[in-house]
Amino acid sequence: MKTLLPLATVIILFLSLYLVFGYADYEKTMLEVQKIFYFHVSSAFTSFLAFAVTCVCSIIYLVKRNFKADLIAANSAELGLVFATIVLTTGPIWAKSSWNTWWNWEPRLTSTLILWLTYAGYFILRNSASSAQKKRFSAVFGIVAFLNVPIVYYSVKLWQSSSLHPPTTTRSNLAESMRSAWLISWFALTLIYIVLLKMRTDLGIILHRLNNMQADR
Amino acid sequence: MSASPNYISQATWLVRKDLSLHFRSKNLLAQVFVFSLLVVLVFNFAFGPAPLSPNNQGRLASSILWMAFAFVGTITLNRSVEIDRTHGGLEAIRLTGIDAGLIYLAKVVSSVIWLTGVQLIITPLALLFSEALDQVSGLAVLRLIAVLSLGTVGFCSVGVTLSTMSGRFGSESLLTVILFPLIFPVIMAGARCTTFILTTNTFGNRFWLTLLVTYGLVFLSSSYLLFEFVIEG
Amino acid sequence: MPKVDFIIIFLVFATFLAIFQLTPSPDTLIPEERIETAISDVLGNEIKYDRAEIYGIVVKVVELLNEGQSRRIKYLITAYFFVWLILILYLFRLKQQYTRLHKQIQRLETSSDQIQPK
Numbered sequence: 001m002k003t004l005l006p007l008a009t010v011i012i013l014f015l016s017l018y019l020v021f022g023y024a025d026y027e028k029t030m031l032e033v034q035k036i037f038y039f040h041v042s043s044a045f046t047s048f049l050a051f052a053v054t055c056v057c058s059i060i061y062l063v064k065r066n067f068k069a070d071l072i073a074a075n076s077a078e079l080g081l082v083f084a085t086i087v088l089t090t091g092p093i094w095a096k097s098s099w100n101t102w103w104n105w106e107p108r109l110t111s112t113l114i115l116w117l118t119y120a121g122y123f124i125l126r127n128s129a130s131s132a133q134k135k136r137f138s139a140v141f142g143i144v145a146f147l148n149v150p151i152v153y154y155s156v157k158l159w160q161s162s163s164l165h166p167p168t169t170t171r172s173n174l175a176e177s178m179r180s181a182w183l184i185s186w187f188a189l190t191l192i193y194i195v196l197l198k199m200r201t202d203l204g205i206i207l208h209r210l211n212n213m214q215a216d217r
Numbered sequence: 218m219s220a221s222p223n224y225i226s227q228a229t230w231l232v233r234k235d236l237s238l239h240f241r242s243k244n245l246l247a248q249v250f251v252f253s254l255l256v257v258l259v260f261n262f263a264f265g266p267a268p269l270s271p272n273n274q275g276r277l278a279s280s281i282l283w284m285a286f287a288f289v290g291t292i293t294l295n296r297s298v299e300i301d302r303t304h305g306g307l308e309a310i311r312l313t314g315i316d317a318g319l320i321y322l323a324k325v326v327s328s329v330i331w332l333t334g335v336q337l338i339i340t341p342l343a344l345l346f347s348e349a350l351d352q353v354s355g356l357a358v359l360r361l362i363a364v365l366s367l368g369t370v371g372f373c374s375v376g377v378t379l380s381t382m383s384g385r386f387g388s389e390s391l392l393t394v395i396l397f398p399l400i401f402p403v404i405m406a407g408a409r410c411t412t413f414i415l416t417t418n419t420f421g422n423r424f425w426l427t428l429l430v431t432y433g434l435v436f437l438s439s440s441y442l443l444f445e446f447v448i449e450g
Numbered sequence: 451m452p453k454v455d456f457i458i459i460f461l462v463f464a465t466f467l468a469i470f471q472l473t474p475s476p477d478t479l480i481p482e483e484r485i486e487t488a489i490s491d492v493l494g495n496e497i498k499y500d501r502a503e504i505y506g507i508v509v510k511v512v513e514l515l516n517e518g519q520s521r522r523i524k525y526l527i528t529a530y531f532f533v534w535l536i537l538i539l540y541l542f543r544l545k546q547q548y549t550r551l552h553k554q555i556q557r558l559e560t561s562s563d564q565i566q567p568k
Contacts, residue, residue: 032522036529043533062446082540089532097525114401121395128386137382140443141395144378147439148399155402155428159409196540203547210554 009191016188019181033097036090042186043086044112046193050080055146058139067208070135073142075200077119079193084116107157114152118145227315231323238300239331249289253339256285261346275415278347282340283408289335291393293328294376298384307448317445321377328373336365360414367429368407374436375399381447402432455542463535467528475520480512
């Protein structure tokens with residue numbers, strides 16, 4: 001069972017690579033460059049999922065004061081930052097190749113930037129707090145920050161659409177082959193997230209138990 | 218345990234306490250006023266004297282206004298938390314058994330009142346220096362006040378929670394770092410509305426107002442529930 | 451020192467990305483016979499068209515298409531470079547935790563050896 005999840009991740013990852021490069025049609029205007037979109041958008045959704053997990057675990061921590069919940073919340077926020085970084089690096093590359101500008105206030109990129117800054121603040125707060133308050137404060141911040149996510153998303157969408165930039169999101173009409181490639185690559189990235197989260201959390205639990213053992217001696 | 222009339226009297230007492238502490242030091246009043254004036258001037262100098270079309274003038278004025286407002290708001294929040302911390306005020310209040318959510322609401326109310334007072338001073342000045350004052354008519358003033366109030370409420374609803382958390386560790390820039398990403402929607406919505414009011418004397422897209430109201434409601438209610446976790450221990 | 455790990459990874463990444471960006475893409479190489487065969491397939495053996503002119507046009511078109519394509523593929527591969535870099539950096543962070551774990555276990559072992567000397 002322990003090897004099943006990583007094995008499944010590897011299989012789905014290679015399947016997604018095949019689908020992206022060997023099966024999905026080329027998009028009319030952007031041709032090859034559009035293939036960035038499969039991992040770019042999937043990373044955005046995965047980071048969103050990671051931050052949702054942080055919010056849920058923060059609530060659980062505040063209710064039950066279970067150290068594991070706090071551990072999962074922090075690790076998930078870190079992974080969310082990792083995936084948001086992927087979005088923010090592949091995004092400008094895609095923008096440069098398609099619209100010839102490194103940054104054009106595209107709604108998804110801008111929301112992800114705000115999200116990235118928010119959760120960077122999460123870690124700055126967590127590291128500044130004293131150890132007694134650290135978990136409580138990061139839990140409260142995790143909940144408040146996630147409540148902000150849909151608000152940020154809608155406000156950036158409206159804010160950007162009121163400018164003169166042409167609409168830039170291209171997610172609406174996907175050909176059938178592209179849709180299946182996208183879904184599988186999204187699934188692959190989600191599995192990668194789950195596997196990394198599990199690894200990091202297991203390590204954290206072992207360290208915690210070791211610390212307790214040492215304290216007991 | 219607390220009957221309704223008790224709630225209101227407790228809340229009023231808390232608000233009056235906070236406001237009296239804010240207004241106690243004339244030095245602080247002068248400092249905040251001069252700071253906001255300087256922020257407005259710095260931006261105008263950095264931008265240059267070249268006149269813009271009335272539309273762009275309105276945009277410039279509203280962006281300067283909200284920028285100054287964000288900075289002054291941060292200072293205010295830090296200051297009020299510092300006051301509570303230095304004299305052990307928060308612990309003392311907790312000992313009297315007042316509901317944590319009530320403490321939060323009282324803090325929000327006092328911060329909003331203070332910031333609104335500051336805004337009543339900065340706004341005409343910002344408009345004056347950005348040469349947008351002539352565009353403002355009577356009804357526009359009312360609309361402007363409405364937008365600024367909504368923005369202030371939204372700002373303080375998040376700001377009080379975050380400043381109480383970050384105030385323990387002294388540094389002002391910590392509050393800025395964790396607060397600003399969360400209030401971007403307020404700044405966006407407020408600045409857009411203000412621009413519309415200054416240029417076209419309407420509220421513009423109704424969605425922005427709805428956003429401000431939603432934002433305030435969401436964060437007021439969630440912070441009300443979460444504040445006891447912030448100040449326990 | 452864990453920080454050295456990250457610096458090394460960055461340097462490796464930057465080196466390879468720079469090499470990739472700076473080397474010119476391979477030239478368009480389409481052998482003459484393949485173009486001839488392609489033209490023959492399309493036009494048959496009609497003598498109506500000027501073969502040389504059509505040949506020239508086809509060569510130019512293929513070159514243009516390939517030039518655009520090599521630019522686009524460069525962008526695509528650069529994006530994937532970054533995706534892998536970020537994921538690998540995270541894996542090295544996990545390695546940091548493992549090292550910390552090992553050190554703590556070693557410390558526990560040595561201290562338990564001191565309590566009960568073997």
